Amino acid sequence: MAKKRSLSRSRFNALPKLRPWIRRIGLGILAALGLLIVIYSVVTPPITPYMLAERARLGEISHQTVDMDDIAPVMARSVVAAEDANFCRHWGFDMRAIRSAVAEGSNRGASTLSQQVAKNVFLWQGRSWVRKALEAVLTPAVELVWTKRHLLEVYLNVAEFGEGIFGVQAAAQHYFRVDAADLSPSQAARLAAILPDPKRRDPIRPTKFVDGRARAAASGAATIRADGRSQCFEG
Numbered sequence: 001m002a003k004k005r006s007l008s009r010s011r012f013n014a015l016p017k018l019r020p021w022i023r024r025i026g027l028g029i030l031a032a033l034g035l036l037i038v039i040y041s042v043v044t045p046p047i048t049p050y051m052l053a054e055r056a057r058l059g060e061i062s063h064q065t066v067d068m069d070d071i072a073p074v075m076a077r078s079v080v081a082a083e084d085a086n087f088c089r090h091w092g093f094d095m096r097a098i099r100s101a102v103a104e105g106s107n108r109g110a111s112t113l114s115q116q117v118a119k120n121v122f123l124w125q126g127r128s129w130v131r132k133a134l135e136a137v138l139t140p141a142v143e144l145v146w147t148k149r150h151l152l153e154v155y156l157n158v159a160e161f162g163e164g165i166f167g168v169q170a171a172a173q174h175y176f177r178v179d180a181a182d183l184s185p186s187q188a189a190r191l192a193a194i195l196p197d198p199k200r201r202d203p204i205r206p207t208k209f210v211d212g213r214a215r216a217a218a219s220g221a222a223t224i225r226a227d228g229r230s231q232c233f234e235g
Contacts, residue, residue: 033122033138037138037142038145040146041146041150042150044065044154044157045121049124050125050160051063051158051166053125054164058163058164060164062174063166063170064167064169064173065169066168066180070180071156071168071169074221075183076234077220077225078185078188078192078217078220078221079113079152080233081192081219081221081223081224082195082216083116083192084112084113085224087112087152087229088229088232089229090114091143092114092139092142093139093140094112112139114142114143116159117142117154118138118139120158121154123135157169159195160199161175161191161194162194162198162199163199165198172191175187175190175203175204185218188218190204190206190210192214192221193206193216193217194210
């Protein structure tokens with residue numbers, strides 16, 4: 001018993017010595033993330049932590065980075081319409097969607113494209129308060145440093161569109177045998193419809209649910225173009 005108390009006391013006494021190192025490590029991590037945010041404001045991330053994990057699990061992945069100019073504009077509009085219709089009007093968090101989700105007792109529809117980019121590019125998958133807290137810090141920082149057009153370009157290049165399929169270029173080639181620049185409105189809507197659950201949804205053989213989402217994405221893409229909610233990424 002005395003030995004256990006002695007060990008417990010030793011650990012307690014060691015905490016003050018460890019705190020400066022913990023603080024330095026924490027500040028170092030934040031500084032590294034800040035540097036990456038600045039670098040990635042002009043360069044699209046070549047790979048993400050989730051891609052690395054999937055490559056280790058699957059052996060290989062399909063991914064090819066393309067510029068926004070090489071992505072069909074209707075694809076960008078379809079994804080925004082399906083995932084974050086107010087993308088051009090918020091600063092990283094859609095407070096209206098969050099309040100609505102809280103009122104409904106779920107978090108469905110509350111995550112913006114900006115939050116998804118912060119998570120996909122800098123953090124890990126899964127749900128935890130630590131990851132959510134970091135995401136809450138990184139999202140406004142990304143919004144502050146990156147343009148909306150670049151943010152959407154990064155999202156379209158790192159989003160998962162199927163098992164081992166990352167980015168809209170790989171998705172367009174895999175499912176439709178065309179480049180991202182040549183996607184038709186219906187093809188773009190189908191790709192947008194499988195988000196954010198691409199491993200269980202198929203744009204080639206869509207279920208009734210996915211087909212409904214595709215129609216909604218196509219309609220929404222036309223709507224946000226008409227009412228100006230696509231201006232921030234279409235120039």
